[in-house]
Amino acid sequence: GAVVSQHPSWVICKSGTSVKIECRSLDFQATTMFWYRQFPKQSLMLMATSNEGSKATYEQGVEKDKFLINHASLTLSTLTVTSAHPEDSSFYICSAISGRAYNEQFFGPGTRLTVL
């Protein structure tokens, strides 16, 4: 149980285009989902927290107009990188919290984004 999927697992796009990444909780309803970014050889940094039906809360330094987060249902959150640039190339990982296991995050497998 408590499986989180991400799609796509990797994506390559041209500079200036937008890319959408999906995060799904497959066997539970996620009260809260999180988006992390990981640059090569670095740790995970929290970008934003999203709760179903409400606006995401962004961490300091994360541009909310560039990284659009939508959490339209209890099993799906999307991250859209708008007008992507090479410096946005990174590994994006989502996580979700179940209402029954509120003190643990379940992580997705990550999405590798490369912007040319």
Next chain:
Amino acid sequence: AQSVTQPDIHITVSEGASLELRCNYSYGATPYLFWYVQSPGQGLQLLLKYFSGDTLVQGIKGFEAEFKRSQSSFNLRKPSVHWSDAAEYFCAVGAGGYGQNFVFGPGTRLSVLP
């Protein structure tokens, strides 16, 4: 705010040797503590976690960790390392439910010599 340190950026051990990866945290109360492993290009895999109770926690793949409140530490150990254990290891701390104040350490890269 809480913080997590992993003093060792890179550790190299021989296959079959014992392993200890250090993790120290800063938080006023007892936090939720986690160890994750990440292979190159892969997502995170939870090795073990501590919420309360017995301070020695057993995890998957033969790993264990011990919570020491007096030292604010949660060190990860394995008695005999296998070549497949080479990876990046992250300690993480949660200071409340629902993912509040959840912080990852900087990570320790483990290399295993044949």
